[in-house]
Amino acid sequence: MIYARPNLAVLPGSSGVPELVTLGAGQQERLGSLIKMISTDFDYVIIDTAAGIGASVLWYNQFADHNIFLLSPDPTSMTDAYALIKLLCRDYGIDHFNLVLNFVRGVREGKHTVETINRVTQRFLKLKLAHLGNIPEDTAVRRAVLDQVPFVEQTPGSKAARAIHELAQRVHTLI
């Protein structure tokens, strides 16, 4: 575990290691108890899962207290999110999901996207999703990625950084 900032520790995963994607039952149990152990020292433990409906994604999601789906307004991203929500709802009995819209071009687009996905989930899953907020499309994010620094630190006044702060406030109310 790496302390990136005084109150922010990161337990990095790895890219291109198939074992991390296909954890066995014993490994899942060990990782689960490790996360539980770590969580006693922190206020929040945020697990950033891969996209899709892989076994590890499902496992992390059923393990979490709150499920937040980060999606863009593109149909492919919405379809991925819907597939995972459907699986978690139908097979794991999870009935509360939160949405965060990324790369949105304006509040209206975010609102319409959430309304669209909600129409589908309400019709077929009898489920209403909560909308936590939007992260607008912002060139500051791209610059920060290229410079490999957090955009909330590099350009704290940017639209995306402000949206992240608002989002953090809303996530805080979830707990």
Added chain:
Amino acid sequence: MPAARHPFRIRRAIRGGCCYGILSFVLTAIPAHATGQGSLGGDRLFWVLVWVGVLIVAAFFGYVQQNRMVQRKTAELRRELFERQMTEKELVAADQKLRQSLAEKEALLKEIHHRVKNNLQIVSSLLYLQEDYLSDPKGIEILRESQHRVKSMALIHEQLYGTTDLARIDFGRYIEGLTANLFDAYGIDSSRIRLNVRADDIRLGVDTAVPCGLIVNELVCNTLKHAFTPAAMGTLDVIVRMLSPGRMELVVADNGIGMAESPAENEKPSLGLRLIHTLTAQLDGTVSVDTTNGTRFSIVVSTPEQPKKES
């Protein structure tokens, strides 16, 4: 405006940064003496250039606005695409699930009918085996009659699992099978007693088919046992027809010796006749007998409305 070159640069990034436009043009104010025209001509040229500039700026903003609208519409269409795709997927999945469930239930129902038929055949076989332990002809006859009744019910279940419609049977086809079985069971030579079966295309559910089958079974058995003397020739007509929607007539008629209009005072009515009257009453029907030329039983019963034929 002083005589000089005045470069203008309009820069407009469409929100979101996916479209970025820079338009630049130069307004050149030329002194009147250089054009050889008076100050009036210079002013006119200036205003022409101003208007051209205004038009270019308006066109540019129009383009930007249109671009925005296209983006907005594209986003709307993408959302609609997602909604339609998901709806289609869900409906296809639901349809597949329903079909699968229906196929499973049909298989189960066929299996149930098959087992009921097998069990009824076992009962019939048991009755047959018990005949060996009886020496009294009357007792043997009673067991055989019971066998026929059980077989008539087994035939309905056999037909139900052998066809695609698991709820109804083709009653005409059933009557043909039933009467043929009874002719075999009583060892009747079909050249001696001619069998005529005429049936409308009638589909009956188990609830109606079983009592109707038992009624026809009793009437045909009765005819085969009593209507004809051993060497006599004759005909047996079995007619099944719809009189009106919901009313069906079963006719079993022979040209044999005829039956007594009413049993003797001390004679107990046979089980067969009691069954006919009880089952007819159960189907809200009536029994009429005509003995003027042989015996003609006409039974009118209520049947549930016939399903419309698929075109």
